[in-house]
Amino acid sequence: MKNVLKWIGLGASALILFVLVVFGYFHVSSSNKTSSTYAGIKGKNLYVTADSAAIERGKHLAHGLAGCAGCHGDDLAGMSTDMRPLAMFNVPNITQGVGGLPPDYSVQDLDLVVRHGIKRDKTGVIIMPVYHNNRIADEDIAAIYTYLMSAPKINRKIEPLSLGPIGKMLVARDQVVVMPAVVNHNFKPGARPGIAPTAEYGKYLAEVACMGCHAPNYSGGPVFNGDPSWPPAPNLTTKLDRYTLESFVALLKTGIRPDGTTIDAKAMPVRDTKNADSLEYAALWNYITSLPKVPDASANWKDELMIK
Ligand code: HEC
Ligand code: HEC
Structure with a gap:
């Protein structure tokens, strides 16, 4: 009996040691990735017009x-969500109050x-x-900038985002990516199409907000860089067959499907899509319903989304 217990004890210690080594590896690997610096890449010095139309446009987007x-x-002053053991999902204050962006933020x-x-x-x-x-x-980045600079300054200090053991594991395994390591820094967005309820403008909005x-x-398919517990994103080229413009707008405003069921609003950001306007809904609808039907989860992410 004693011997058996001793063996169980040894087995348990070996298991604990193994777990510690594995999580130690995840810790070192993820902190190497999150602390890498990217000094060679510069932002674009965009033309900024600080007029009320730009502020309104930036606010709307x-x-x-x-x-x-x-x-x-x-209020743009940041949020903390306890998602442990994934992360303390702390999103920074991006107003110019104390704890937010510095006064010379350009x-x-x-x-x-x-x-x-x-x-x-x-980093x-x-x-x-x-x-x-x-x-x-370009003009929409500049509009968002103008809006941020004009928004009420709120003093709120938010701790930096911190990964829990599961979050570190996901970063170590590249299931959650450090953005500058994967996005194509040579990608140059084209000119913004005219703001109208056209498929052309819908394409622009869908690329910014849905793609x-x-x-x-x-x-569709598993959500890239998403919480692994989220449902997969549906194939919009086939899923919209049972929608009309009205029920599409209702889904984006309320998260309720035509059959009355509710989507997972943590995964699908109804908090953002509910604030779009009727022109944007019509543009998105016209674009997405014009797409060729393709098999589920058939995207070529590397070439098309500019991910290495
Ligand atoms: C899915 C959530 C999410 C969305 C959407 C998002 N952000 Fe962020 N943002 C973050 C997180 C998280 C950080 C901090 C990340 C970190 O430190 O690793 C951050 C950091 C920032 C920073 C701080 C940069 C610095 O120098 O410290 C700015 C500015 C910012 N975001 C602006 C924006 C703007 C503008 C938009 C919309 C175009 C936006 N964010 C959309 C989550 C988000
Ligand atoms: C952060 C990821 C994310 C973004 C951004 C996003 N979606 Fe979704 N979307 C999802 C996921 C995941 C689901 C599935 C939710 C579920 O099944 O509960 C979904 C569901 C949907 C559905 C419901 C289909 C059905 O009947 O089941 C529609 C329509 C849709 N999204 C359209 C859009 C459009 C249009 C945009 C851009 C304006 C967009 N989504 C942006 C992740 C996203």
């Missing part, structure tokens, strides 16, 4: 399809983080969806 307020908070700094995923301290962001936000056109999750050809 930041609280709507660009998704900034969905993560940084309705449009070039904003371009660098939104399009390249690189912060002022030259990379995780989670922030640079792989589709890098499609935002990163529903995949480059909108064929």
